[in-house]
Amino acid sequence: MLDTQSVLEVLRPVQDPELQKSLVELNMIRNVSVDGGKVSFTLVLTTPSCPLREFIVEDCQTAVKTLPDVETVDVEVTAETPQQKSLPDRTSVPGIKNIIAISSGKGGVGKSSVAANVAVALAAQGSKVGLLDADIYGPNAPNMFGLSDAKIAVKQGINGEILEPAFNHGVKLVSMAFLIDPDQPVIWRGPMLNGIIRQFLYQVEWGELDYLIVDMPPGTGDAQLTMAQAVPMAGAVIVTTPQTVSLIDARRGLKMFQQLGVNLLGIVENMSYFIPPDMPDKSYDLFGSGGGERTAKELDIPLLGCVPLEIALREGGDNGTPIVVADPDCASAKALVAIAEQIAAKVSIAAFA
Numbered sequence: 001m002l003d004t005q006s007v008l009e010v011l012r013p014v015q016d017p018e019l020q021k022s023l024v025e026l027n028m029i030r031n032v033s034v035d036g037g038k039v040s041f042t043l044v045l046t047t048p049s050c051p052l053r054e055f056i057v058e059d060c061q062t063a064v065k066t067l068p069d070v071e072t073v074d075v076e077v078t079a080e081t082p083q084q085k086s087l088p089d090r091t092s093v094p095g096i097k098n099i100i101a102i103s104s105g106k107g108g109v110g111k112s113s114v115a116a117n118v119a120v121a122l123a124a125q126g127s128k129v130g131l132l133d134a135d136i137y138g139p140n141a142p143n144m145f146g147l148s149d150a151k152i153a154v155k156q157g158i159n160g161e162i163l164e165p166a167f168n169h170g171v172k173l174v175s176m177a178f179l180i181d182p183d184q185p186v187i188w189r190g191p192m193l194n195g196i197i198r199q200f201l202y203q204v205e206w207g208e209l210d211y212l213i214v215d216m217p218p219g220t221g222d223a224q225l226t227m228a229q230a231v232p233m234a235g236a237v238i239v240t241t242p243q244t245v246s247l248i249d250a251r252r253g254l255k256m257f258q259q260l261g262v263n264l265l266g267i268v269e270n271m272s273y274f275i276p277p278d279m280p281d282k283s284y285d286l287f288g289s290g291g292g293e294r295t296a297k298e299l300d301i302p303l304l305g306c307v308p309l310e311i312a313l314r315e316g317g318d319n320g321t322p323i324v325v326a327d328p329d330c331a332s333a334k335a336l337v338a339i340a341e342q343i344a345a346k347v348s349i350a351a352f353a
Contacts, residue, residue, distance in 0.1 A: 269305070304339045
């Protein structure tokens with residue numbers, strides 16, 4: 001007999017391919033309805049950026065169509081991003097489900113560009129996203145978001161002053177650049193840097209966020225230590241280029257997060273190869289090749305993706321329109337969207353672990 005229970009039973013063997021658990025047991029199948037030969041239900045994914053969305057839908061439809069008298073199967077897809085587990089010795093930020101650090105062992109590898117585009121890609125796919133520019137000494141995120149002239153408001157809260165983040169491309173943004181003159185250097189020692197990062201975490205009106213992306217400064221210094229010790233983090237991503245000097249420093253960054261007990265989501269190899277604008281079918285390994293993949297295998301962590309170097313990618317960062325918005329069909333944009341999906345998927349897996 002074709003009814004709600006028979007639909008749930010035939011869907012029970014269908015698993016989330018990353019969590020490797022039954023969709024029914026995970027309560028990801030809801031609102032099952034049967035009207036004659038028409039079956040409909042809601043599939044609730046763990047992130048709007050699920051990279052396997054179409055495969056899961058297809059598996060569900062295939063399973064239901066094995067039932068007799070089924071004519072059509074209508075699947076409504078939605079998402080509920082899980083909350084990262086809390087830790088007893090760290091203070092969560094109210095309303096923020098997952099905090100993700102994007103870091104690098106050395107400067108100049110395109111870490112801020114990766115952070116900005118990952119944040120915008122997640123937002124474009126339906127997530128609520130914020131970006132905290134923790135690179136206090138070199139805050140570039142406002143320029144990459146077209147917010148270099150923006151002013152953020154300060155209001156009085158119950159426990160002191162509260163900053164209202166700037167907003168563009170679907171992402172809430174806070175940066176030291178909003179609080180100082182454009183040419184003013186930040187000459188601070190560690191305790192002052194520690195204080196402003198905590199202020200950006202706890203004294204900003206972030207609201208409800210699925211993901212807070214933190215653009216870390218390069219290296220293994222006070223900012224990384226503050227983040228790891230202050231809040232429970234969903235994970236960290238290390239950005240590198242293929243060249244040896246960058247990979248050496250990337251390994252140090254990875255080891256630092258491991259020692260601090262932060263989950264490593266993976267490596268992003270930026271500037272993997274150069275694509276000439278007048279010869280899009282050609283590519284050149286300006287900084288070597290395969291370094292990110294080798295390092296990922298040696299350290300047994302995922303390689304999240306490789307981002308090619310394109311002039312449009314640099315232009316997007318300079319003019320305030322990230323490449324995933326400015327030219328979503330180019331190779332670097334597609335790579336960055338795929339990386340954002342991988343990050344979201346691994347954060348969900350960690351939350352369910």
